[in-house]
Amino acid sequence: MSVVSVGGDYEVVIESGCSRRVADVVGDGVQRALVVHPDSMRGVGERVTASLRDRGIDAYAVGVPDAEDAKTAVVAAELWALLGRHGFTRTDVIVGVGGGTVTDLAGFVAATWLRGVPVIQVPTTLLGMVDAAVGGKTGINTAEGKNLVGSFHPPRAVLCDMDVLATLPxxxxxxxxxxxxxxxxxxxxxxxxxxxxxxxxxxxxxxxxxxxxxxxxxxxxxxxxxxxxxxxxxxxxxxxxxxxxxxxxxxxxxxxxxxxxxxxxxxxxxxxxxxxxxxxxxxxxxxxxxxxxxxxxxxxxxxxxxxxxxxxxxxxxxxxxxxxxxxxxxxxxxxxxxxxxxxxxxxxxxxxxx
Incomplete structure (x- = not known):
């Protein structure tokens, strides 16, 4: 296992199997979790959701489109609606499971819901691990350009599961x-x-x-x-x-x-x-x-x-x-x-x- 500290504010864990331990880093007082994953990563998303439920957390998994199709205002609005229907508060958490587009989207939704709730990133691609999930940049695309709408919102933790990379094309x-x-x-x-x-x-x-x-x-x-x-x-x-x-x-x-x-x-x-x-x-x-x-x-x-x-x-x-x-x-x-x-x-x- 390797652990990289980001300015002492949070850690990036690089280890085989660490995606199964999201519940270890959610923090205290969390009652609800929204697990956002692309359709192609449904299995990993459901595994993360199950691990949170095993800890007594009301966890909800939601699939979003693959790649850049996920990073739209329409998809973000759908996630805001889900958070509202399930009564998410500032002590609850959003978990992004997927490549850079999903971690960007999950982070943006977390940054904007109630002006900021915690987010945990579980990148499942090499690009997500070394770039998008680390650093707190979040955002969505518009017709005028990429990442023109966004916010800086550092995650609570980043878990890079080396096992997941073995399934990557x-x-x-x-x-x-x-x-x-x-x-x-x-x-x-x-x-x-x-x-x-x-x-x-x-x-x-x-x-x-x-x-x-x-x-x-x-x-x-x-x-x-x-x-x-x-x-x-x-x-x-x-x-x-x-x-x-x-x-x-x-x-x-x-x-x-x-x-x-x-x-x-x-x-x-x-x-x-x-x-x-x-x-x-x-x-x-x-x-x-x-x-x-x-x-x-x-x-x-x-x-x-x-x-x-x-x-x-x-x-x-x-x-x-x-x-x-x-x-x-x-x-x-x-x-x-x-x-x-x-x-x-x-x-x-x-x-x-x-």
Missing amino acids: REDYVAGLAEVIKCGFIVDPVILDLVESDPQGATTPDSPHALELIERAIRVKADVVSQDLRESSLREILNYGHTFGHAIEQVEHYRRRHGEAVAIGMVYAAELACAAGVLSREVVDRHRAVLSSVGLPTAYESGHWARLETAMRRDKKTRGALLRFVVLEDVARPVRLEGPTEEQLRTAYAAVSA
Whole structure:
């Protein structure tokens, strides 16, 4: 078992079978629990619900759509209605069981019900474990963009069950590696070394380095968010690759896996930094080599620039008309690039769509 403290406020437990012990971390005074899970994780959701009922807690399981279809105002309103019908109070708890979309949704509903009730996150995907479930960012999507409506609401605990990863489709696990590799580029180069030493092994949860990769990525996230919960400064580095990545997701109506979009987004950010004279070609090439070695995409089709640029201008880091990107000066040296020129933006797009 590995335990990562997030600023001393809560813990992330990484252990086989820990999803069965949600009742151990709900806290005192809890009478009711709403367990939110995607339809594809019904078995895990029902197991968590049963474990809570065994402790005398009135637990209710509710299924939501898979992937980004869960992160809508309509689904959130349905969950608020359930909470109201069952009489949930501020001492009761919401449990998010699923990937990053479900932990985002469950956290947002918890943050907004009665202006805040506790939430426990049980991420069932690699992406959820190393990114979405840790740090207290919650939110839903709108037609205008991803995560534009949300709140900061740290969980009471995060339980990362390694057993659940064994049931994850390989494509989804590989997509989650994008967030792991991102942590290697922005803070912890050892992650890159581990992936480069055994790219094929990195793509499976039973590899010798799987636990270390996950723990290192979670520690990067925990260290950053404990210093900057509300993304006022340092936390923006966790958005490396996300400005262009979120634009891809919006243009494609969220049909592409988040990690795949972020992988392309990191290459775009690297090419943009190179075009701006900030980053060496050697590090740009390393982006493509590491990401492609585990099967992640590093290129995007041409012909979509106008829509992508419009989507990027709605990014949370944008200030007025000023586009802002997280880029690298070198591995583990993230900086902000503010107001890149139109030529630099287009040069980077041409490089990823060549």
